[in-house]
Amino acid sequence: MSQELLTDFLIGHKAAKPVSFHMPGHKGRADLYEKYGYGEFLRDIMASDITEIPGADNLHDPSGPIRQLMENYAGLYGVKHTELLVNGGSAGVVASILACVPKGGTLLMARNAHMSAYAAIRLGDIRPVFVMPGEDGKIHAEDVSAAIEWDAMMRDDPVASRKKRGAAAAPERTPISAVLVTSPDYYGVMSDISAIAAAAHRHGIPLIVDQAHGAHLVFFDQHLGTTRSAERQGADLVIDSTHKTLLSFTGTGILNICSDRVSQERVSGYLSMLQTTSPSYPALASLDVNERILRRASREIVETWLKDIRFFHENASRIDGLTVLRGEDIDPTKLSVSIELGDGNVVEGRALDLMLRSANIWPEMFDSNGVLLMTGAGSVRSDYEVALRALYEITCEKKVRNYAVPKTSAPAFSHALPEFAGVPEKSVRIPLYQAAGRAAGAAVTPYPPGIPLICPGEKFTNDLLIKINRMMGAGITLMGVDEEGGVLAGDD
Ligand SMILES: Cc1ncc(COP(=O)(O)O)c(C=O)c1O
The missing domain is CATH 3.90.1150.150 (Aspartate Aminotransferase, domain 1)
Incomplete structure (x- = not known):
C-alpha cells in the first residue's frame, strides 16, 4: 500500500x-514569537540544531544557560526547583513516580491517569492502589483519605486482608509512598488539589499532580487572584506540559519541585535516565522563549x-x-x-x-x-x-x-474498576466477544486521551466489552485492539 x-x-x-x-498551544504562529522579539530565533532554525558544544551547556549536568533557564522557570512558577522536559510530560510523570516510590513499593493513583503513569508502575514493579474519579470526573479528597487508611489497615492485618479478598495467600503490601492525580483532566475537569494535598500530607505522603494540561493555570491564578494551579495548592511535584497550552515546542515541558518532601536528586537522577542525551536545542530554546514571553506578557x-x-x-x-x-x-x-x-x-x-x-x-x-x-x-x-x-x-x-x-455520560473512565486476576504468563489474541472473564494480556487504551480502560492482568467484564465495542463503533482509536477487533487475553 x-x-x-x-x-x-x-x-x-x-x-x-x-x-x-x-x-x-502556540498553534503554529511564528508571528507570536516575532511579536515579542523572538522572530530571529525561528529564522534559519536549522542552524540552531546543535549539540552540546562549549557554551551550549548540558541538560544532564547543567551549569550555564540551561541551569539559568531552570532557575528562571522556578522563579516564574514560584517553586523550589524546575527540571526541563524534552521527552514530554510523559518523562516527567515516570520520573516523578520512580523518584517517590521505591522498587516494589505502592502508589495511590487516580484510575484516570495517563498511560505514562501505567508505564511507571510497570517499570518500578509498583503496586497500584486505585482511586476512582467521581461521577463529576473529579478525584475526591475523602476517597484519597479512605484509600490510604484502608490500605494501611489491610497492611497491619494480613489475615483480615486475606479473608476480605478471598485470596489464597496475602500479597505483600508495601506502604503507600506517594499519591498521583491528574488535574485538570483532558476535558479540563479540575480536582480540589488543596484538599487532596492535605489528605496525603496528613499521612506523610507526597502528592504528585499531573498538570500536563494546565501549565497555564499558574498565570491564570496570578492575574485572576484564584488558586487553581497545583503549584499554589500544596502539591509536591507538578508536571506541566508547556507545549500543550503555552508556547514551547511539542514534546517540551517542565517538572516543578515545590517542597522538601521529595528529593530533588532522585527526580533529577531519574530524569537523566529517561530523557535523551541529545536534546533538541531548538526545543530547549523554545522553552526559553516561552519563559521569557510569559515573564513579560x-x-x-x-x-x-x-x-x-x-x-x-x-x-x-x-x-x-x-x-x-x-x-x-x-x-x-x-x-x-x-x-x-x-x-x-x-x-x-x-x-x-x-x-x-x-x-x-x-x-x-x-x-x-x-x-x-x-x-x-x-x-x-x-x-x-x-x-x-x-x-x-x-x-x-x-x-x-x-x-x-x-447522548452518553462519557467521562474518560466511567466503568467499575475491573478485578485484578494477575498478569497472564502467556497471552493469545482472541475476538472481543470471547474475552469476558479473562485477564487482559495488554492494556486497552483509547487515544486520545491515553487513559487505559483495562490494564494487563485485569479481567474483562461484559460492561467493559460493551463499552469497548461502542467506542470502536464510534470510530475512536483504541490501542490494544487490532483491526479485526481482537484483544490479548490470558491463555487459559
Ligand atoms: C493527562 C496527561 N498526562 C500526561 C501526558 C503526557 O504528556 P506529553 O504528551 O507532554 O508527554 C498527557 C498527554 O496527552 C496527558 O493527557
Whole structure:
C-alpha cells in the first residue's frame, strides 16, 4: 500500500492554512514569537540544531544557560526547583513516580491517569492502589483519605486482608509512598488539589499532580487572584506540559519541585535516565522563549485568551442546539462542544469532527458526544470566529440529523474498576466477544486521551466489552485492539 510521506503530509497541511484547536498551544504562529522579539530565533532554525558544544551547556549536568533557564522557570512558577522536559510530560510523570516510590513499593493513583503513569508502575514493579474519579470526573479528597487508611489497615492485618479478598495467600503490601492525580483532566475537569494535598500530607505522603494540561493555570491564578494551579495548592511535584497550552515546542515541558518532601536528586537522577542525551536545542530554546514571553506578557496573554473564550461562549449560546461544557471547576481553555438534536440525541462526535475538518478546523479529539476544541496561548480571535461560523452552518444543515446518536455520560473512565486476576504468563489474541472473564494480556487504551480502560492482568467484564465495542463503533482509536477487533487475553 502506498502511503503519503510524513513530510508531504506536513507540507500539504501547512499550505491549507488549517485552524488548529489541538496541541501545541502556540498553534503554529511564528508571528507570536516575532511579536515579542523572538522572530530571529525561528529564522534559519536549522542552524540552531546543535549539540552540546562549549557554551551550549548540558541538560544532564547543567551549569550555564540551561541551569539559568531552570532557575528562571522556578522563579516564574514560584517553586523550589524546575527540571526541563524534552521527552514530554510523559518523562516527567515516570520520573516523578520512580523518584517517590521505591522498587516494589505502592502508589495511590487516580484510575484516570495517563498511560505514562501505567508505564511507571510497570517499570518500578509498583503496586497500584486505585482511586476512582467521581461521577463529576473529579478525584475526591475523602476517597484519597479512605484509600490510604484502608490500605494501611489491610497492611497491619494480613489475615483480615486475606479473608476480605478471598485470596489464597496475602500479597505483600508495601506502604503507600506517594499519591498521583491528574488535574485538570483532558476535558479540563479540575480536582480540589488543596484538599487532596492535605489528605496525603496528613499521612506523610507526597502528592504528585499531573498538570500536563494546565501549565497555564499558574498565570491564570496570578492575574485572576484564584488558586487553581497545583503549584499554589500544596502539591509536591507538578508536571506541566508547556507545549500543550503555552508556547514551547511539542514534546517540551517542565517538572516543578515545590517542597522538601521529595528529593530533588532522585527526580533529577531519574530524569537523566529517561530523557535523551541529545536534546533538541531548538526545543530547549523554545522553552526559553516561552519563559521569557510569559515573564513579560502573561497578563496580556491571559486577558486576551479569556476575552476570546468569553466571546466564543456568548456567541455559541446563540446557536440553537450547540452546547459547550463550562463550570467553576472546568478549565475554561478547553471547549467541549456538542450539538444537541433533541430527544436526548447528539450529533455523533466522529461526524462532527469530520464536518469541522472539512471546514479546515482541526479539533484535538472527538468522543461519542462531540469534539474537544483545545485552545492555547497562541489562539487568536479569528480562530474562534471561524469555529463559530462552521458550527452554526453545521447546526443549520438538515443532514446532521443523519448522524444522531444517543447522548452518553462519557467521562474518560466511567466503568467499575475491573478485578485484578494477575498478569497472564502467556497471552493469545482472541475476538472481543470471547474475552469476558479473562485477564487482559495488554492494556486497552483509547487515544486520545491515553487513559487505559483495562490494564494487563485485569479481567474483562461484559460492561467493559460493551463499552469497548461502542467506542470502536464510534470510530475512536483504541490501542490494544487490532483491526479485526481482537484483544490479548490470558491463555487459559
Ligand atoms: C493527562 C496527561 N498526562 C500526561 C501526558 C503526557 O504528556 P506529553 O504528551 O507532554 O508527554 C498527557 C498527554 O496527552 C496527558 O493527557
